[in-house]
Amino acid sequence: MIELRELTKRYGEKTAVDGLTFSVRPGVVTGFLGPNGAGKSTTMRLMIGLDSPTHGDVRIDGEHYDRMREPLHSIGALLEAKGVHGGRTAYNHLLCMAQSNGIPERRVGEVLEMVGLQDVARKRPKGFSLGMGQRLGIAGALLGDPRILMFDEPVNGLDPEGIHWIRTLMQHLAREGRTVFVSSHLMSEMAQTAQHLIVIGQGRLLADTSMNQFIAENSRTYVRLRTPEPERARDVLLEAGHRPVTAEDGSLEVEGARAATLGELAAERRLVLHELSEQRASLEEAFMRLTAGSVEYHAHDLPEGSAGGPGEAASGEPGEAASGEPGAAGAPAPAWGENWRKGQGR
Numbered sequence: 001m002i003e004l005r006e007l008t009k010r011y012g013e014k015t016a017v018d019g020l021t022f023s024v025r026p027g028v029v030t031g032f033l034g035p036n037g038a039g040k041s042t043t044m045r046l047m048i049g050l051d052s053p054t055h056g057d058v059r060i061d062g063e064h065y066d067r068m069r070e071p072l073h074s075i076g077a078l079l080e081a082k083g084v085h086g087g088r089t090a091y092n093h094l095l096c097m098a099q100s101n102g103i104p105e106r107r108v109g110e111v112l113e114m115v116g117l118q119d120v121a122r123k124r125p126k127g128f129s130l131g132m133g134q135r136l137g138i139a140g141a142l143l144g145d146p147r148i149l150m151f152d153e154p155v156n157g158l159d160p161e162g163i164h165w166i167r168t169l170m171q172h173l174a175r176e177g178r179t180v181f182v183s184s185h186l187m188s189e190m191a192q193t194a195q196h197l198i199v200i201g202q203g204r205l206l207a208d209t210s211m212n213q214f215i216a217e218n219s220r221t222y223v224r225l226r227t228p229e230p231e232r233a234r235d236v237l238l239e240a241g242h243r244p245v246t247a248e249d250g251s252l253e254v255e256g257a258r259a260a261t262l263g264e265l266a267a268e269r270r271l272v273l274h275e276l277s278e279q280r281a282s283l284e285e286a287f288m289r290l291t292a293g294s295v296e297y298h299a300h301d302l303p304e305g306s307a308g309g310p311g312e313a314a315s316g317e318p319g320e321a322a323s324g325e326p327g328a329a330g331a332p333a334p335a336w337g338e339n340w341r342k343g344q345g346r
Helices: 040-047 090-100 106-114 130-142 160-175 187-193 211-217 230-239 259-268 283-294 338-343
Strands: 002-011 014-024 029-033 055-060 075-078 148-152 179-183 196-201 204-210 222-226 252-255 275-279
Touching: 002 040, 014 040, 014 055, 014 196, 014 204, 029 040, 029 160, 029 187, 040 055, 040 148, 040 179, 075 130, 090 106, 090 130, 106 130, 130 148, 130 160, 148 160, 160 179, 160 187, 187 283, 196 211, 196 283, 204 211, 204 283, 211 283, 222 259, 230 252, 230 259, 259 275
Parallel strands: 029 179, 029 196, 075 148, 148 179
Antiparallel strands: 002 014, 002 055, 196 204, 222 252, 222 275
16 A cells, blocks of 8 residues: 655745645555646655655555665556666666565566567667567566556557556456556546546645546536437426436437436337437546646647647747648648748748
């Protein structure tokens, strides 16, 4: 178990983590969510002693990380996939980690095979792709067969097979009773992987709840009906005490009712239905709604009919890529760099 109590980290006048108190329990995959700049990476660094808190406390199975003699037996972490010595082979990188924590050498070969890197074990990681680097980082996290595992953006650079593999691995580890804590910006992947969520914004705790409860509390759920008799259907629903709303496509949306109840009502009144379905928001929609007031970095849409190449944002600020559609008259978008060259008189 990971336990945080009033954990706070300040850098000068900037508060990156602000009084966080929560626990990460064993037996489930716990997702760690927040907008860019929310303090997720800082929090995870504080958990394993890479930063020192300004105030508060964090414990790993009741101990401070820096007091553990062989921490890889207790917690394995992937925070930075490229944080390896580029001159060592993948095998020797893991061997050094193993020797520093009293882990037998045979375990190095086991984890390399587990993550699919046995064929490149004698190659240097500086030539690895991002996905291969991720796999090596995951191997390092698994090296000590720890009871607690922590991953920051573990699917970055992985292909579909790799994403499915790490998702299945995390769920398997949780079913074994281990504590699994994972941070990611990929909401669709998190929705398939995690059962519990910790959400922060601007360093503060916004939610500590189950996945289902989080979506239910932060999104709109309704039943959609499509019928060739929309006006009559609306009258039937109003008479039964419901408050239908007509959507842009002509369907009716009813909140606070079960699909089965509305289906029985339609059958009783001999109302023909072409669709009767419960609509639930995605994790992404629920997350966007909860964190709307905590987003530190906002992107902006391009004005209609304009276009910009890489590095030319709608706001005119460098470094933010943007894309646009051809203008209303169907004129093609300027080639990359064209607007910049015009601005330079070229």
